[in-house]
Amino acid sequence: MNVLQVLAAIAIVIFVVARQLRGEPLRGKRLILLPAIIAVIGFTSLGKGGRHLTTTDLACLVISAVIAAGIGTAQGALLRLEPRAGVLWARMPAYGLWLWLALVVSRVVMTLVAMALHAPVAGSSAPVLMLLGLNRLGQAAVVTPRALASGVPFAPEKDGRPFDMRGALAGLLGGSGDPSAPGAERPTRQPRPTEYPGPAASNDRSARDLLRDRRRREQR
Template sequence: MDVLKIVAVIAIIGYVIARQLLGEPLRGKRLILMPAVLTVIGIVDLGKSTQHLAGVDIAFIAASAVLAAGVGVWQGTMMRLESREGVLWGQMPARSLWLWAGFIVARIALNLVANGFGAHVAASTAPLLVTLGINRLAQAAVIAPRAFAAGVPFAPEEDGKSFLSGLTSSEQDHSKLAKGDLRDMFRR
């Protein structure tokens, strides 16, 4: 089971890296909802761990989550955002690969230290999905406000609608946002 989880996480990371380096239209659900779902799945998976979750495990998992969030925020600031054909387009520069490498090396080092402290759940594969989800959510937390501020809508979803399009749809909305009057924006 652990080997399968490691292979799945490596595949997810490889897929995310490839898509970000090539650049793509950014869809709100993929940017925001998918990492949230991944985080929830990770938390549920962590709760199903056959080993008892001790205080030292929680401390190391929290440290890993903080590390994941920090790298995600940094990735979010590095992503180039632009409007292409009227929708949001994002691309990571190649130099962002060092963030992934640093994140992976730090995660391995944290696992080794956690194991030395007897935090066997934290040193296992159980926290992998939750930390990956937190990383992606942190990146989204930086990218989404940048997109809203630019006024560029997310690319349409499969149903043709743009996720959270009401937040970036017009100059009138931007003036309401500047005035703090959000009621009309959410009535659509």
């Protein structure tokens, strides 16, 4: 058993639960990117240390992943979203702790099942981070459409910048969300209204001048 992986998973769960119960600004990177990073790190660690995945391991891991992601979607549906100071806030009601308990119990049960079926990788602590990341991604799959449908923007990131959904998805897919990157479409500069008034504005101004001159002549 990898003690560091277990301690890291416990620390992440305590951190997430505490913030959810207290309520926090909904930030896109923490909602989408961080769970994806955790899931990838957990997945890449499955084959380390000389471990070899068997067919039974894969079957147990797939079942565990479906359960973890399913509980995450339920958590996402339960999460309360509300606007505060012009940005979205998220808060989990206290009874949402039952879903966290269900996640822990499901992992214990699947560990026992995997050990009984002689699936050493699935029965070890190696999948913990991956399953936790998938659980958070399951929540994000439900919360993100709800947040976008609300019309209220995500809270700014720590650096003060707004969350760029397109750039985040491009980063996950291996692309670049930077407009200055080669091949990226550069936004065209729109002229300010005061720079080039255009024919319509000029015609309106000429009509006003003619009307003003006409009134002056009539007054004389």
